[in-house]
């Protein structure tokens with residue numbers, strides 16, 4: 265299993281093994297044996313499927329593109345997780361992301377296991393017709409292992425509604441007469457998708473931050489004031505203060521998070537910087553996020569890159585280097601781009617005191633330990649960015665019942681689900697020496713181990 269996740273899963277298992285309240289009926293050698301068994305199950309995926317998709321390009325060339333579907337664990341239900349289209353995709357990365365899906369679903373009690381897919385390509389290098397073919401081939405090659413009760417893909421980096429619509433249609437043609445709506449989630453609304461699915465991850469990311477720093481802190485301020493935990497003091501110090509926010513990534517997650525922050529009346533926020541693959545757009549007085557979203561929708565997804573484009577967008581700001589978003593002097597940094605963005609080489613330049621992980625694994629293990637020791641509060645990926653898979657679950661349910669929820673119902677169910685998880689995790693976090701990430705992992709592993717034990721799978 266890839267480094268950081270593997271290590272924290274192991275640490276969580278060690279913590280649980282020493283916790284006398286966890287399965288007290290298991291003692292001595294049997295207890296040891298059970299944990300060895302658990303480690304073996306969680307540290308390896310159940311299946312790694314790999315294929316080379318043969319595609320004929322519009323210019324007549326024929327290429328074979330490597331593609332993966334990793335099925336990590338299905339203890340809680342069918343495998344679930346996105347399909348990523350990106351040049352840096354590789355087997356280890358997809359496996360690590362599949363593990364995170366297992367933990368994310370267990371943490372939020374979503375009845376799915378963990379899986380992930382990936383295709384090594386840059387979607388910008390292909391025409392629409394070629395991408396359509398790639399999506400169809402992906403389903404053809406992996407159709408035996410996919411399905412509404414087996415493994416349900418969804419969008420991830422480089423894929424969206426369009427790709428899910430194509431893939432579901434191909435699945436339907438390959439398996440006529442079988443249920444197909446639940447075979448893919450993140451589809452367009454006309455095609456059986458859920459209202460609010462596109463916005464769900466970004467909304468959930470912002471919700472996790474707001475709930476922690478506003479709702480929870482307000483409700484528990486007396487208890488927090490009595491806690492010696494350094495993070496309890498950070499949360500109290502930040503309560504009701506004007507906060508500056510920087511957001512790395514302005515795609516499906518970052519732009520929605522920025523918009524939520526811009527319109528949030530409970531916190532005194534100012535989004536001072538947003539970034540994408542080209543630039544950081546910065547204004548210490550706060551950015552006009554709706555104007556930037558409008559610009560991006562007309563510019564194939566890119567933020568303004570020049571004075572001229574800023575004027576065209578009607579936005580007052582300066583243009584900085586793409587990486588500068590990470591090291592600005594802000595209170596809160598949202599990481600909503602790719603993994604490994606904060607690492608050994610830039611970890612000591614981070615000035616934010618709170619980091620929220622909208623992307624999966626955006627901080628390397630080493631940098632995570634360093635920031636934790638420095639007292640930076642990190643709201644981890646599996647807690648913060650689960651909005652996507654939570655609404656994917658609602659989409660899957662709606663597809664089964666062919667009964668659809670209103671947008672407000674979806675957002676209500678989403679926030680209730682995240683609130684439930686946070687109410688379980690936060691009291692532990694503010695009262696013990698573990699980081700928020702470790703607390704989330706321990707909770708997820710606790711859930712998985714209890715079920716595996718009850719099912720008689722630990723021997």
Ligand code: GLU
Pocket residue numbers: 344345346347416417418419420421449450624649650652653654656
């Ligand atoms: N790709 C998203 C994630 O990493 C969503 C997965 C899903 O909806 O299944 O959580």
